Amino acid sequence: MTPRGITHTNYGPGMSMGHTVVVKEIQGVKNALSITVPAGMGIHRRMVYVELQPDADFEKVEQAIKNDPYFIKDRTYVFAVDNVEKLIDVGHGVLMERKGVSGVTHNQQLKFEMKINNPALTAQVMVSAARAAMKQKPGCYTMIQVPVIDFLFGELEDFISSIV
DSSP, rough: OOOOEEEEEEEEEEOOOHHHHHHTTTTTTTEEEEEEEEEETTTEEEEEEEEEOOTHHHHHHHHHHHHHHHTTEEEEEEEEEEEEEGGGOEEEEEEEEEEEEEEEEEEEEEEEEEEEHHHHHHHHHHHHHHHTTTTTTOOOOOOOGGGGGGGGSSSSHHHHHHHO
């Protein structure tokens, strides 16, 4: 729709399951929560809350987090807290924006936004991908190679008649 242009994907605000798992593996961390905060134009900040082991050195934990490849590209803030569980909220979101050109028409703007329960949506995508994979010839596929209609539950004719 806009073959020339720039697309930005802004995640959050919300809990990053992957980043949280990485922090939990760092020595000295008892529990952790990493929240992705969009700064706009595809740039993100990481707000990391750590519950430390009794003998842990906060400065060492903070540096280990900031130097981890999963965090090194984003501005990361680390905070020591008494109880991470009190901060947990698995909600998340994404805003994708594209500004570009269609033919000779400039200033085309497209936006897609969603707010989700991260684990629930992740699980649903995994189930849908497994369902879609069963409809393909044997082989290896990325999600983008699988027809979108194959991700939907049920028969094609039933789906089409339900939206008409």
